Amino acid sequence: MSGRNRNKRAARARSGAAPQHVVDTLQNLVAGLGDQRDKMSYGRYLLPRVIDRVELEAMYRTNWLARKVVDIPATDMTREWVTLNTAMHADALEPMHRLEQALNVRAKVRDALAWARLYGGAVLFINVHGQDPCLPFDPASVMPGTRLSLTVLDRWRVALGSGQMDQNPLSETYGQPRCYQIAGSVERVDHSRMIAFSGAELPWEAFRGNGYWHDSVLQAMYNALSRYDTATQGTASMFFEAVVDVLRISGLSDTLTTDRGAEEVHKRFQLAAMMKSFNRMLLLDAKDEYSQKTNHFSGVKDVIEQFMMDISGAADIPATRLFGQSPKA
Numbered sequence: 190m191s192g193r194n195r196n197k198r199a200a201r202a203r204s205g206a207a208p209q210h211v212v213d214t215l216q217n218l219v220a221g222l223g224d225q226r227d228k229m230s231y232g233r234y235l236l237p238r239v240i241d242r243v244e245l246e247a248m249y250r251t252n253w254l255a256r257k258v259v260d261i262p263a264t265d266m267t268r269e270w271v272t273l274n275t276a277m278h279a280d281a282l283e284p285m286h287r288l289e290q291a292l293n294v295r296a297k298v299r300d301a302l303a304w305a306r307l308y309g310g311a312v313l314f315i316n317v318h319g320q321d322p323c324l325p326f327d328p329a330s331v332m333p334g335t336r337l338s339l340t341v342l343d344r345w346r347v348a349l350g351s352g353q354m355d356q357n358p359l360s361e362t363y364g365q366p367r368c369y370q371i372a373g374s375v376e377r378v379d380h381s382r383m384i385a386f387s388g389a390e391l392p393w394e395a396f397r398g399n400g401y402w403h404d405s406v407l408q409a410m411y412n413a414l415s416r417y418d419t420a421t422q423g424t425a426s427m428f429f430e431a432v433v434d435v436l437r438i439s440g441l442s443d444t445l446t447t448d449r450g451a452e453e454v455h456k457r458f459q460l461a462a463m464m465k466s467f468n469r470m471l472l473l474d475a476k477d478e479y480s481q482k483t484n485h486f487s488g489v490k491d492v493i494e495q496f497m498m499d500i501s502g503a504a505d506i507p508a509t510r511l512f513g514q515s516p517k518a
Contacts, residue, residue, distance in 0.1 A: 239399070239404075240405060240411060242308065242345055245308065245405055245407060248407060252414065254414060254417070254511070255407055257506075258406060258407065258410070258500075258504040259303055259306045259407070260303055261506055261510060262506070263299050263300075263306060266302060267295055267302070270295055288337070292338065292339050294339065297313060297340075301313045301341045301386045302386055304341065304343040304386075305343075305386035305387055306389075306406045307343075307406075307407070308345060308402075308405055309344055309388035309389070309399070309403045309404050309405045310343070310344040310385065310387055310402040310403055311342060311343045311385075312342050312347055312383040313339055313340070313383065313384040314340040314342055314378060315337070315339060315382045316337065316339070316340060316382075317330075317331060317337055317382075318335065318336035318337070318338070319336070322377070322379065323368065323377050323378070323379055324379060325381045342371065344402045346371065346372045347369050347372060348369070348370040348371070348372050349369065349370075349400060349402070353366050353368055353369070354366055354401060364393070366385075367379075368380060369383055388402075388404055388405050388406055389406045389408065389409060390404075391403050391404055406504070409503060410500065410503035413496070413500045414500060416496050416499070417496040417497065417499070417500055420489075421493060424493065427484065427486065427489075430484055431483065431484055431486075432481055432482070432483055433481065433482045433483075434479070434480075434481055435479070435480045436458070436473070436478070436479055437477065437480075438474075439477070461473070
């Protein structure tokens, strides 16, 4: 061992300081990237809150973009519907087609897809009249003439609990409900009689914490929608001040110091504004000065278009479909 190393060890032993392992790079030290000087190192993602049912419904009813984000995929997925490739004769398929039309299957599936996207989940209840819904569904038990119906139930109309989930990791339905309970009813329905539809799927712990339901598709794009609404509403408000009339009145500050003076100023310019509106003529005192200030909106279009692209990306729907725009080069 060299004398220098022995001296270093002796110095550490005398000070009682334990050796420390430092992980860093020259880039961090020189540029301050990743250390306390780097403002980006303090950023983290948090889930501020889960959008509740009332706000989701308000968004769906009042925000056209939110409604399209929910409805477009559901409509597109059921537009062409189902084509059966089978060797069966067309006459043999006719009873099935009549039953499909009688049950309105296509519209029910579209609704289930839409409500799953809005609320985070929905089910399609296969109701065989005369059968116990608690028992597993056996298609062979459905005899000709049996009354059938399909009912769409969103997540808020179906109750789930930890005791109703299949906790057996060896089961084919592990992590799925064994049965459902219809909200506001004592009826329990076996999972085989329910066709489940999911919204934006969650990891297991988040899924369990959300009552065994997934997220609304609007949850992840909530901020993008808010930014777009703020930009468009703010721009619309700016049009009220696109042109601002400016009047310079000699001694105005002194006049406004009394209630009577303030009232006279108000009446004077209220009358002037009315005359300007009626015949585009403005009457002023010789010492008064009048000018107009015009606000410019350059750059606003580009900002709003960027927000539109953010929403399109968040919704995973092309802007040409979501906003009805023509394709751009």
